[in-house]
Amino acid sequence: MAGAAHEQWSSRWGFLLAAIGGAVGLGNIYRFPYITGEYGGGAFVLVYLVAVFLIAIPILIGELSLGKRGHKDIVSGTRNVAIEAGKSPRWALIGWLGLGASFFVLTYYSVVAGQVLNYVVASATGALSGVNEAEVAAQYDALRSSPGQMFFWHSIIMAITIWILARGVTQGIEKAAKIMMPAFFIMLIGMFFYAMVVGDTDQGFGYLFTVDFSKITPEVVLVAIGQAFFSIGIGFGYMLAYGAYLPDGISIPRTSVLISLADAGVAILAGMMIFPLVYAYGQAPEQGPDLIFKILPLVFSQMSGGAVVGTIFFTLLTFAALSSCMAILQPTISYLEESHGMSVKKSALIGGGLVWILGLTAVFSANIWSDYYPLSMFETFKTSTVENIIDYATANYMMLVGGILIAIFAGWMFKPGWAEAEFEGIPRWVFVSWLWLSRILAPIAVTIALYSALSA
Numbered sequence: 001m002a003g004a005a006h007e008q009w010s011s012r013w014g015f016l017l018a019a020i021g022g023a024v025g026l027g028n029i030y031r032f033p034y035i036t037g038e039y040g041g042g043a044f045v046l047v048y049l050v051a052v053f054l055i056a057i058p059i060l061i062g063e064l065s066l067g068k069r070g071h072k073d074i075v076s077g078t079r080n081v082a083i084e085a086g087k088s089p090r091w092a093l094i095g096w097l098g099l100g101a102s103f104f105v106l107t108y109y110s111v112v113a114g115q116v117l118n119y120v121v122a123s124a125t126g127a128l129s130g131v132n133e134a135e136v137a138a139q140y141d142a143l144r145s146s147p148g149q150m151f152f153w154h155s156i157i158m159a160i161t162i163w164i165l166a167r168g169v170t171q172g173i174e175k176a177a178k179i180m181m182p183a184f185f186i187m188l189i190g191m192f193f194y195a196m197v198v199g200d201t202d203q204g205f206g207y208l209f210t211v212d213f214s215k216i217t218p219e220v221v222l223v224a225i226g227q228a229f230f231s232i233g234i235g236f237g238y239m240l241a242y243g244a245y246l247p248d249g250i251s252i253p254r255t256s257v258l259i260s261l262a263d264a265g266v267a268i269l270a271g272m273m274i275f276p277l278v279y280a281y282g283q284a285p286e287q288g289p290d291l292i293f294k295i296l297p298l299v300f301s302q303m304s305g306g307a308v309v310g311t312i313f314f315t316l317l318t319f320a321a322l323s324s325c326m327a328i329l330q331p332t333i334s335y336l337e338e339s340h341g342m343s344v345k346k347s348a349l350i351g352g353g354l355v356w357i358l359g360l361t362a363v364f365s366a367n368i369w370s371d372y373y374p375l376s377m378f379e380t381f382k383t384s385t386v387e388n389i390i391d392y393a394t395a396n397y398m399m400l401v402g403g404i405l406i407a408i409f410a411g412w413m414f415k416p417g418w419a420e421a422e423f424e425g426i427p428r429w430v431f432v433s434w435l436w437l438s439r440i441l442a443p444i445a446v447t448i449a450l451y452s453a454l455s456a
Contacts, residue, residue, distance in 0.1 A: 007169040008247045017177040022327025023263040027231040032267040033274045037285040040215030041207045047224040056228040058437040060256045062410025067243025073334040074240045094405045098237025101398040106328045108362035113321035114153030123310035136298045150363040161325040162352035166345045180319045187316040192273045199276025208271045225449045235402035237331040252422045362387040396453035411438035
């Protein structure tokens with residue numbers, strides 16, 4: 001069946017905003033601060049940055065190069081590149097892993113995004129003003145325990161995502177990114193300066209940037225690698241899909257570095273914004289996921305103008321979540337378009353509709369299925385809900401295996417000259433460094449992380 005014509009980004013700026021928007025999401029502002037709090041503050045930040053430069057960026061270069069070379073949906077494109085390189089078409093497994101990971105990640109990511117959107121409304125209407133610790137916790141628990149509320153907010157997020165993606169790459173994703181991402185950065189920088197004025201920067205910055213090398217354990221290293229993958233979006237398929245829309249003339253190595261620096265910069269800026277506020281209002285940073293949904297609302301409730309500040313913060317977080325939702329769903333849409341000949345609107349409705357339906361597993365895992373552990377016969381999943389299992393499988397297996405295969409394929413399987421052509425105008429030592437990182441260090445490091453996940 002003939003597929004749809006493959007679109008291209010209208011400009012380098014449009015691609016950069018869309019790609020940065022895809023990378024910058026809940027992993028930066030929601031996950032990074034609480035992971036940093038749990039794994040040693042500055043020690044974790046240091047290892048995370050090393051993982052970004054030595055592992056994530058080399059694989060991202062390979063992923064975007066593979067996508068650009070394939071110039072189709074991520075399954076067909078990967079298969080075609082493998083055949084062109086004289087390799088087995090079974091390398092299309094890279095595309096299938098990315099397609100599966102992105103699809104299943106969105107089934108619970110959209111539910112968390114819905115919770116964030118709920119907090120925008122709660123902050124704007126004053127529902128979080130003047131509340132104490134017990135009341136903040138009760139509001140969050142009431143949201144999570146209500147299937148109706150969780151379903152409603154999940155549905156709103158998916159409806160917005162489908163509506164944007166149904167308009168196509170340039171008229172949908174790119175236009176939305178050009179509006180949301182500048183607004184995102186304006187709000188982020190404004191929140192940062194606000195935190196500098198009212199927050200405890202000495203303690204906050206000290207926690208974030210003081211490195212205690214004794215806290216750098218094998219577990220910290222493995223979590224940092226996982227965070228670098230999760231945050232930038234490696235192995236989830238959407239960078240492979242976004243690369244397929246690249247026109248000639250855009251430097252993939254330079255673009256990969258810019259995306260990764262923007263992503264890491266937002267994560268660190270989020271920490272510089274959050275931790276001073278947390279310390280200033282007598283809270284501890286080691287709070288896990290509660291940091292965003294229980295501790296920060298409590299902080300906002302105690303400060304002057306907290307309703308406005310809280311609304312801005314959760315709007316910022318919603319924009320980040322929506323930009324990632326668009327990116328994560330796009331591989332499914334392009335696959336339905338190009339491999340099954342559907343229109344972009346039909347692809348968005350079917351792909352997004354399936355995610356919306358399967359997202360009910362995450363909705364119900366928070367309440368009516370909270371005591372249902374389908375794989376309790378295995379020790380690793382003894383107390384894991386359906387949502388926990390999907391999260392674990394995508395983040396610890398599919399994403400990491402996909403990353404390993406991308407690094408090996410780009411480093412070893414590309415025809416001579418393919419990768420080097422992407423480094424045109426860049427000193428040769430940079431290409432040689434990338435080649436060794438992609439061929440040796442990145443696959444070994446990610447394989448170790450995968451082995452650790454499998455043996456946990």
